[in-house]
Amino acid sequence: MDAQLSLTEISVAREILQDYDPAQHALNHLEKHNGKVETAFEDLWIENNGQPIMPQGKSLWQVTLKVLREELCGDDGFRGQLKEYTKKPGSSPLLTGLIVSLVGLAGANGFPIDPAIATIIVLYILKIGLNIFCEYTEIEISPD
Numbered sequence: 001m002d003a004q005l006s007l008t009e010i011s012v013a014r015e016i017l018q019d020y021d022p023a024q025h026a027l028n029h030l031e032k033h034n035g036k037v038e039t040a041f042e043d044l045w046i047e048n049n050g051q052p053i054m055p056q057g058k059s060l061w062q063v064t065l066k067v068l069r070e071e072l073c074g075d076d077g078f079r080g081q082l083k084e085y086t087k088k089p090g091s092s093p094l095l096t097g098l099i100v101s102l103v104g105l106a107g108a109n110g111f112p113i114d115p116a117i118a119t120i121i122v123l124y125i126l127k128i129g130l131n132i133f134c135e136y137t138e139i140e141i142s143p144d
Contacts, residue, residue: 003127005035013123016092022115037124048114071109073134078105082130098122
């Protein structure tokens with residue numbers, strides 16, 4: 001599922017997260033890539049970790065989401081935090097808390113991620129909704 005944030009959505013997130021530097025860095029990448037979530041994610045990943053070596057037909061974005069789906073969808077704490085944020089959209093502490101929570105959960109499960117990358121993932125989940133994120137099944141990319 002290709003998700004794209006509008007310039008308005010990026011601007012709103014920038015305002016909400018104005019005091020959180022990793023989020024500002026992530027939003028700069030989103031702006032640079034016209035709101036394309038997967039492209040901004042991959043750009044940040046390469047910046048932080050170098051070029052990944054992926055098997056043909058695999059997307060770093062899809063593999064990352066699959067791993068995170070296993071961790072996040074069964075975590076009542078993360079689900080609760082997301083629900084609280086959707087009740088009070090625009091809350092800087094709640095949105096920052098979601099990002100920090102994602103970093104913590106991923107790290108605790110052997111998948112450490114940078115807070116800027118976590119920002120992009122949280123914004124993606126907010127865009128499509130947690131239920132869709134949790135139910136979405138990976139589509140195999142056929143080699144051209």
